[in-house]
Amino acid sequence: MRTDAELMALYQKGSRDAFEELFARHHRRVIHFCYRMTGDQARAEEAAQEVFLRIARAASTYQPTARFTTWMYTITRRTTLNFLRDEKEPGEKVPIDTTGEGYDATEGISLPGRGDWDPEQVAWEAQLKDKLLEALQKLPEVNRAAFVLNRGEGLSYEEVATVLGVTVQAVKSRIFRARETLLAELSGLVE
Amino acid sequence: MECREIREIISAYVDGEASPEEARRAEEHFGRCPECRAAEKRMRALGVAVVRAEGAVPSDFRENLFARMEKEDLLPKRRSIFAFSLRWAAIPLAAAAALALFVLSSRDVPRDLSSTAMRPPGVSGPAGELSPEDREIVAYLDILEDPDMLDETEIEEMEIFAPSPEQRG
Numbered sequence A: 001m002r003t004d005a006e007l008m009a010l011y012q013k014g015s016r017d018a019f020e021e022l023f024a025r026h027h028r029r030v031i032h033f034c035y036r037m038t039g040d041q042a043r044a045e046e047a048a049q050e051v052f053l054r055i056a057r058a059a060s061t062y063q064p065t066a067r068f069t070t071w072m073y074t075i076t077r078r079t080t081l082n083f084l085r086d087e088k089e090p091g092e093k094v095p096i097d098t099t100g101e102g103y104d105a106t107e108g109i110s111l112p113g114r115g116d117w118d119p120e121q122v123a124w125e126a127q128l129k130d131k132l133l134e135a136l137q138k139l140p141e142v143n144r145a146a147f148v149l150n151r152g153e154g155l156s157y158e159e160v161a162t163v164l165g166v167t168v169q170a171v172k173s174r175i176f177r178a179r180e181t182l183l184a185e186l187s188g189l190v191e
Numbered sequence B: 001m002e003c004r005e006i007r008e009i010i011s012a013y014v015d016g017e018a019s020p021e022e023a024r025r026a027e028e029h030f031g032r033c034p035e036c037r038a039a040e041k042r043m044r045a046l047g048v049a050v051v052r053a054e055g056a057v058p059s060d061f062r063e064n065l066f067a068r069m070e071k072e073d074l075l076p077k078r079r080s081i082f083a084f085s086l087r088w089a090a091i092p093l094a095a096a097a098a099l100a101l102f103v104l105s106s107r108d109v110p111r112d113l114s115s116t117a118m119r120p121p122g123v124s125g126p127a128g129e130l131s132p133e134d135r136e137i138v139a140y141l142d143i144l145e146d147p148d149m150l151d152e153t154e155i156e157e158m159e160i161f162a163p164s165p166e167q168r169g
Helices: A004-012 A017-039 A041-057 A069-088 A119-138 A141-152 A157-164 A168-183 B005-015 B019-033 B032-053 B061-070 B079-109 B132-145 B152-157
Strands: none
Touching: A004 A069, A004 B061, A017 A041, A017 A069, A017 A119, A017 A141, A017 B061, A041 B061, A069 A141, A069 A157, A119 A141, A119 A168, A119 B032, A119 B061, A119 B152, A141 A157, A141 A168, A141 B032, A157 A168, A168 B005, B005 B019, B005 B032, B005 B152
16 A cells, blocks of 8 residues: 555656545545644534645645644645634634535434444533533644544644644643543533 | 643653653652652643544545535546446557557468469469468358357467468568
């Protein structure tokens, strides 16, 4: 199987298949990251589309010495940051609405087995998800990004530090502060 | 060590990012502090909740993106199947054409039998007359023009006749 860096090199030479493979590998992660960062499905989709457009536009600047996912998340984080700044414009604020048409409330929740179906459990998990997304939006952006990149996307502290352009010690501190705030916000839900 | 001071280490411990020394200190602390042990469990549960908080992936997400990319000329167009087929068909077509040329040029040899030097070995008879073998070859010239005249058993019995260098002159 080709590495992401090899696929990028092929895309730089004009391979459509290479980009399609990169997209297939990473689009879900990008959408999930955008969703956790914006707390809004429509905004997440819009941001994720913009991320892949930016990746394509900037493909010629990609150096194989950088890990592709780190480069991709750097672009993704900057893109969501722009979207969040735009949201702050008067009248532009998009509320977190997870009940709209087309939204699948069960997305991302591991459903219980047939014999273990528990509506209360499902409702509780949906509530937890809503509250968590709300609580995430209250965090300073850099703390939220550090926590989501590490816990949501599985990046190491060192990789998070590269994406955010800070030291590993700063990442450790930001993730800790994010955790403390989130646990206080979700008191009674996360035990 | 005070709980307030060790909580940041516990956070890194939960993420698998604590140094061996920090991990040892955290584990020792858990043994004598149920509150920090409970905090560690809450931190882990929070991590699971974040993983589960996924966005939906719309079915038309890829289609919409690729349409935008093609509009901006960021995505190379996929080659048509027709062009692809022609390219690969060119190889067997060229081979068939070369074979046909070779066979036809070989058949030219017995047509000119005015010189005995051009006659295939073992073929006797006066110049200008065709031997039975020559007549058979001439008969096959019609088949080359219309291959449908052949049936499968005849194809299996056919031999390729190639003149020797002396015969070609």
